[in-house]
Amino acid sequence: MLFNSLHFVVFFVVVTTTYYLIPHRFRWQLLLLGSCYFYMAFVPVYIFILGFTIVIDYFAGLYIEKTTGRTRRLYLIISLIANIGVLSVFKYYNFINENLSLFLSNIGLTNFMPFLAILLPIGLSFHTFQAMSYTIEIYRGNQKAERNFGIYALYVMFYPQLVAGPIERPQNVLPQFHKEHKFNADNIADGLKLIAWGMFKKVVIADRLAMTVNHVYEDPTKFEGLPLIIATVFFAFQIYCDFSGYSDIALGTAQTLGFRLMKNFNRPYFATSLSAFWTRWHISLSTWFRDYLYIPLGGNRVSKPRWYFNLFITFLISGFWHGANWTFLIWGGLNGFYLIIENSSRPLNAAIRQFIGLHRLPFLEKMFGLLITFCLTCYAWIFFRANNVDDAWYITTHLFSNLFESVHQAKPSSLGTTFYDWFVGLGCLLILLILEYIQGRVAIRPWLKRQSTPVQIGLYLALTMLILLFGVFDVQEQFIYFQF
Amino acid sequence: MTTKSLFLGICLLGILSFSLMYAIRLVVAPMVRNDEVYMAASIDKEHLLATATKPRLIFVGGSGLALGLNSTYLESQLGVRVINMGLHAGLGLSYSLNETQAGLKRRDVVIISTEYFLANGNSKLLAQLVDVNPKAYNFLSLSVFDKIRLFAQSVQRCLSNLFYKVLKINRFDLLYNRGAFSPNGDFKSHFGKQKPGKLSDNTIFKDIDYSTEIDEINDFISVAKNKGVSVFYAYPSFAASAFERNKLTLTKLSHQHKTSLNCPVIGTPKSFVLPDSLFFDTVYHLDSLGVQKRTSIMANLLMSKRIAIHRKHNP
Numbered sequence: 001m002l003f004n005s006l007h008f009v010v011f012f013v014v015v016t017t018t019y020y021l022i023p024h025r026f027r028w029q030l031l032l033l034g035s036c037y038f039y040m041a042f043v044p045v046y047i048f049i050l051g052f053t054i055v056i057d058y059f060a061g062l063y064i065e066k067t068t069g070r071t072r073r074l075y076l077i078i079s080l081i082a083n084i085g086v087l088s089v090f091k092y093y094n095f096i097n098e099n100l101s102l103f104l105s106n107i108g109l110t111n112f113m114p115f116l117a118i119l120l121p122i123g124l125s126f127h128t129f130q131a132m133s134y135t136i137e138i139y140r141g142n143q144k145a146e147r148n149f150g151i152y153a154l155y156v157m158f159y160p161q162l163v164a165g166p167i168e169r170p171q172n173v174l175p176q177f178h179k180e181h182k183f184n185a186d187n188i189a190d191g192l193k194l195i196a197w198g199m200f201k202k203v204v205i206a207d208r209l210a211m212t213v214n215h216v217y218e219d220p221t222k223f224e225g226l227p228l229i230i231a232t233v234f235f236a237f238q239i240y241c242d243f244s245g246y247s248d249i250a251l252g253t254a255q256t257l258g259f260r261l262m263k264n265f266n267r268p269y270f271a272t273s274l275s276a277f278w279t280r281w282h283i284s285l286s287t288w289f290r291d292y293l294y295i296p297l298g299g300n301r302v303s304k305p306r307w308y309f310n311l312f313i314t315f316l317i318s319g320f321w322h323g324a325n326w327t328f329l330i331w332g333g334l335n336g337f338y339l340i341i342e343n344s345s346r347p348l349n350a351a352i353r354q355f356i357g358l359h360r361l362p363f364l365e366k367m368f369g370l371l372i373t374f375c376l377t378c379y380a381w382i383f384f385r386a387n388n389v390d391d392a393w394y395i396t397t398h399l400f401s402n403l404f405e406s407v408h409q410a411k412p413s414s415l416g417t418t419f420y421d422w423f424v425g426l427g428c429l430l431i432l433l434i435l436e437y438i439q440g441r442v443a444i445r446p447w448l449k450r451q452s453t454p455v456q457i458g459l460y461l462a463l464t465m466l467i468l469l470f471g472v473f474d475v476q477e478q479f480i481y482f483q484f
Numbered sequence: 485m486t487t488k489s490l491f492l493g494i495c496l497l498g499i500l501s502f503s504l505m506y507a508i509r510l511v512v513a514p515m516v517r518n519d520e521v522y523m524a525a526s527i528d529k530e531h532l533l534a535t536a537t538k539p540r541l542i543f544v545g546g547s548g549l550a551l552g553l554n555s556t557y558l559e560s561q562l563g564v565r566v567i568n569m570g571l572h573a574g575l576g577l578s579y580s581l582n583e584t585q586a587g588l589k590r591r592d593v594v595i596i597s598t599e600y601f602l603a604n605g606n607s608k609l610l611a612q613l614v615d616v617n618p619k620a621y622n623f624l625s626l627s628v629f630d631k632i633r634l635f636a637q638s639v640q641r642c643l644s645n646l647f648y649k650v651l652k653i654n655r656f657d658l659l660y661n662r663g664a665f666s667p668n669g670d671f672k673s674h675f676g677k678q679k680p681g682k683l684s685d686n687t688i689f690k691d692i693d694y695s696t697e698i699d700e701i702n703d704f705i706s707v708a709k710n711k712g713v714s715v716f717y718a719y720p721s722f723a724a725s726a727f728e729r730n731k732l733t734l735t736k737l738s739h740q741h742k743t744s745l746n747c748p749v750i751g752t753p754k755s756f757v758l759p760d761s762l763f764f765d766t767v768y769h770l771d772s773l774g775v776q777k778r779t780s781i782m783a784n785l786l787m788s789k790r791i792a793i794h795r796k797h798n799p
Contacts, residue, residue: 006629006632006633183487185485185486185487185489185490188490189490189493192494418644419648420644420647420648423647457497461501464501465504465505468501468505468636468639469505469508469639469640470640471636473636473637
C-alpha cells in the first residue's frame, strides 16, 4: 500500500475518523490493527518476522531493566543479535554468500551454502533500528521498559513511519501512545497540509525526474557526457524529493492523529559543507549512527587517526545499511572519505579563503561552499543509484567525455521523457528550491497561517491542483527508501 | 480553527478542485484534440467491425497483431473477410475483448492473439483512447479507483497537449498514426523504414498465475458462443531471443491455456517464434517479411484445421 495510492487515501480516512470516534483506551488497539493491516498489504507472511523481533525486544527490555551487571548486558546482546540476525539473513545473506562463492571459486574451493530465494521484508532496516534504539536506551538508563506489550508493538509498527522512518527514539514516541490526543482541527489541518506538500514533492517532482534517471541508469553505456550529468543531478533531486516527500507524508499522517515525529530533512542541498549536509539529510539515521556507533567508538574524542577511522567506519556501515551491494558500500565509504578530507583540510581551507579574500565576500563564500558540497554529493549519488559497480565505474569515467558532442543527446526524447515532463518537473523543482530558500530566512508556515482565509484556501487549492494536474499517477513509482 | 471550518474547508477544496479539473477538460479537450493519432484508428476498426460483410474472420489483440498480419493475403487464402482489431496491448485485455464483443455477428470466427501476460490497461493510454474515441469508454472495465485515475489522466493530457499547441510544437508521430492502417486494420507504414537498433519490450516475464485473465477470456468465449460465434486462441509473433529468455514461463503459460481455456488453441508459442531479424522495433512488431511469414504460418494452421475457410463458387 503506497502512500501515493487511492488505497492508502481510503485507509487513512477510515483509520483517522475511527480514531477520533472511539474512546482513548481503545485507540492504541485501533492503531495497532491498522498498522498490521498496512504492513500485511505488502507481503502478509512477513508480519511473523516483525512479530518475532517485537516479542524478543519486549521481553529483553523488561529483563534489562530488572537485572544488573552481566545478565543485563546479556539481554541487550540477545536483543541486538535477534535484530541484526534477522536483518543479516533477509538483507545480507545472499550478498555475502555470492561473494564468498566468488572468493572460494578463485582459490579452487566450492561454497556449499545454499542461495535463499527470499524477499526483503519491507521496512526491515527501519524497524529493526528503531527496536534496537529501544533496548539500548533502556540499557543506558534513559528509558523505562514499556509494560504494555501492545503499545510496545505499536512503537515498532506505527504505520506512518513503519516502512521508511523516521527512525524514532522511544523517549519521543512511547509517551505519546499513552497520552490522550483530543481532536484538534488545527493539528489535523497542519497534518493534511504537510501530507499535501509531501505528495507534491513525490508525485510531481520526484516521479517526473525519475523518468530520465531510470532511462539513463538502466543502461548508462548508451550515453556519455551531458546525459550522464543530467541524470545524476536529476537523481540528486529525485531522491531528495522522494524521501523527504515520504517523510512529510509520514509526519503529516502522524500529526493528524496528534503525534509528533522527528523531522528527517532540513533543506540539505543548502548546506555549505559536507558536515553540515549530514546534519540535514536523513537526520533520524545520521543521529542513530552518531549515538549508537560513532560515539561509542570514541567519536572525535580520540586521536586523529582513530577519529578518522571512526568517521569512515560509521559511514561505511551506514552505506551498507542501505543495501547489500558493493555500490552502497562505496557510497558510504566515499562519504566517510569526504568528511575525513574536509576535517583534515580545515586549516588549509581557511588559509586559502583568507589568501584569496573569500572571507570578505560571505555570499560568494557560501555559494562556493554550497556548489562544492552539491557536486561532491552528486558524485557520490552515482554509486548509490547505479545498478552495479561496473555501471558506476562507467558513469564516473564518462561524465565529461565528449561533452560538446553529447549535447545533441541531452534532449528529453533521447532520455526517456518529453519536453513537457522536463518543463513541469524542473519548473516545480524551482518552486520548491525558492520556497526552501525563503524558509531559511522566514518561517513560511506561521506566515501562511497569518494570511486571510481566502488567501490560504487559494494557496492550498493551487497546491492541490499542482498535484492533481501534474502528478505522475500512471506509473506507480515506489518510494526509493521502501527498498531498504 | 473549528471542526466545522476544517470540514467545510476540505469540502470546498475538493469541490473547487474537481470543478476546475472538469472545466479544464470541457474547455481545453476540444481545442487540442488530434483525430489523426494512433489511438483514433480504434474508430475505424469499430466501423469496420460493424459494417464488414460475412463471412468474417476477426483477429483480437494488441499492436503485435496490427504489425503482424497481412489480412489481404489471408482473405485470398481463406475466402473470408479478415478484420484486424489489433491496436495496442497497453489498452488492456478487457478493452480488446469488450470492443470486439460489441460488434460480433452470427457465424463470425474470432481468433484471440494477444501479447503475453496481457492484463490491465495503462491509464495514460486509456486516456488517449477515450479522448479521440469517447465511445471506447463503454468498452472499459474500470473500478472506481480506475475511473478517478482515468479522469485525472484525461485532464493532464489536455494540459500537455495545450502546452505543445501554445509552443507550436508539432508532436505528430510520422510512423504511428491513424493513417498508417490499411482498410483491413493492418498497420503498414513501417514497411521499408529504417529499424531502430535494439528490439524493445524484451523483458523477462515473471512466472505468474494467469487464471483471472483466462477467466476473462472464457467469459468472452461464453458470450461469443451464445451469439453463434466460434472462438480460437493463437499465440502472438515473438522474437526468438525473447522466447529463449522466457521459454520456461511460456511453456507453463501454454499448459495453463490448454487446460483452462474454453476454446481450441491454434499451435504453440513456438509456432509463431521468428528470428529477431524479422522484427521491426519490439519483440512483437514484425517487418514486412516477418508479417508475410507469420501470416503464411497462420494461414497454413487455419487451413490444416479447416478454420474459417469459405470457398467462393466460381460462376
